[in-house]
Amino acid sequence: MLDTHHTGSAGAAHAEAPEAHGHPTNTGVDNRKFAMWTLIASECFLFATLIGNYLIHKNRGIDGPKPHEVYQIDITTLSTFDLLMSSVAMVLALYYCNARRLRLFQFWTAVVVVGGLIFLGFQYVEFSHFVLKEDLGLSRNIFASSFYLLTGCHGAHVTVGVIWMLAILTTSLIKGEKWFNSTMVEVAGLYWHFVDVVWIIIFTVVYLFVYV
Amino acid sequence: MSNHNATAAHSHGHGEKAHGTVTLYMIFAVILCVITYFEWWIFEHRESIRISQRLMVVSLLFMSLVKFVMVCGWYMHLRYDHKSLTKLFICGMFLATATYVALGVIVHPKECDALKGECFKIQEPAPAPDTSTPADAKPAEAAPTAP
Numbered sequence: 246m247l248d249t250h251h252t253g254s255a256g257a258a259h260a261e262a263p264e265a266h267g268h269p270t271n272t273g274v275d276n277r278k279f280a281m282w283t284l285i286a287s288e289c290f291l292f293a294t295l296i297g298n299y300l301i302h303k304n305r306g307i308d309g310p311k312p313h314e315v316y317q318i319d320i321t322t323l324s325t326f327d328l329l330m331s332s333v334a335m336v337l338a339l340y341y342c343n344a345r346r347l348r349l350f351q352f353w354t355a356v357v358v359v360g361g362l363i364f365l366g367f368q369y370v371e372f373s374h375f376v377l378k379e380d381l382g383l384s385r386n387i388f389a390s391s392f393y394l395l396t397g398c399h400g401a402h403v404t405v406g407v408i409w410m411l412a413i414l415t416t417s418l419i420k421g422e423k424w425f426n427s428t429m430v431e432v433a434g435l436y437w438h439f440v441d442v443v444w445i446i447i448f449t450v451v452y453l454f455v456y457v
Numbered sequence: 458m459s460n461h462n463a464t465a466a467h468s469h470g471h472g473e474k475a476h477g478t479v480t481l482y483m484i485f486a487v488i489l490c491v492i493t494y495f496e497w498w499i500f501e502h503r504e505s506i507r508i509s510q511r512l513m514v515v516s517l518l519f520m521s522l523v524k525f526v527m528v529c530g531w532y533m534h535l536r537y538d539h540k541s542l543t544k545l546f547i548c549g550m551f552l553a554t555a556t557y558v559a560l561g562v563i564v565h566p567k568e569c570d571a572l573k574g575e576c577f578k579i580q581e582p583a584p585a586p587d588t589s590t591p592a593d594a595k596p597a598e599a600a601p602t603a604p
Contacts, residue, residue, distance in 0.1 A: 272541055274541065274542065278542070290552050293553030318500060318501070329493065438529075439533070442529060448496075457510065
């Protein structure tokens, strides 16, 4: 069944930006949303290989400190809290976007951006500690290489998410009530939640399993 | 277009149900925080509570799985969305898990016992054979020749 109105997420009688409506689809799922889920499915594959690579190599470093000697679990737990809370802010931003409450939507989107930036700050502090205090640079040993590859790849994803959310926030600030693109916010939210889900796994498998 | 009120609790498309409420999201946020705190607590007190490594791994994996399901199911709206999206995601996760297992099987040495932390111990290099021949050493006997 081809039905255009199911593809727009807001689904309300209010006038939306033209780009808020997707093309007709057989499933009724917006193409952008489907594309994002396809990307997420392939990203699962990517992060599985990176995590597997890390687990294989984490105890193979001949030179330099071992994982349990350098990890600061307290700081990593705080950054995990931060990312989880930014995920909550993201779902609230989408909620208020659907409800067409502009100020609340902008507020929670800003919270997502700040949460992402704080997480990146934590990662910067962690990497700085490793490099400056522990002398664990990227090429020090194979543990360091696989660790930086995994967490750096995740950090790059967080950076992309922050830029995306910042673009959405800026656009809504400029266009105001005229811009309520719920599908775009939902797709960006899917990406952000996926980044959070990946960190849930990394936090457990990489940090908490350090003695395993 | 439908003419219902524009709230977040509306249907999106075929096979989609109404989304959650702010209260539900907040309750989930608290649960996620509590689980993360427990993960940290178990890690920090693993010696004082004398939890075995195997039990610690299982409990941490379980808590991680609960968080994973909560975020995917409710925050990513998989529970409310079209079933094809759930299938797509499960396919990705299945492929990812299969890749991870294959990688582990290929690279993992057979004698490795992951739960005892004995993976990939660096093997001490074997001492080089002494090639010096002392002057008083007897000459090596000649190998018997075949008749």
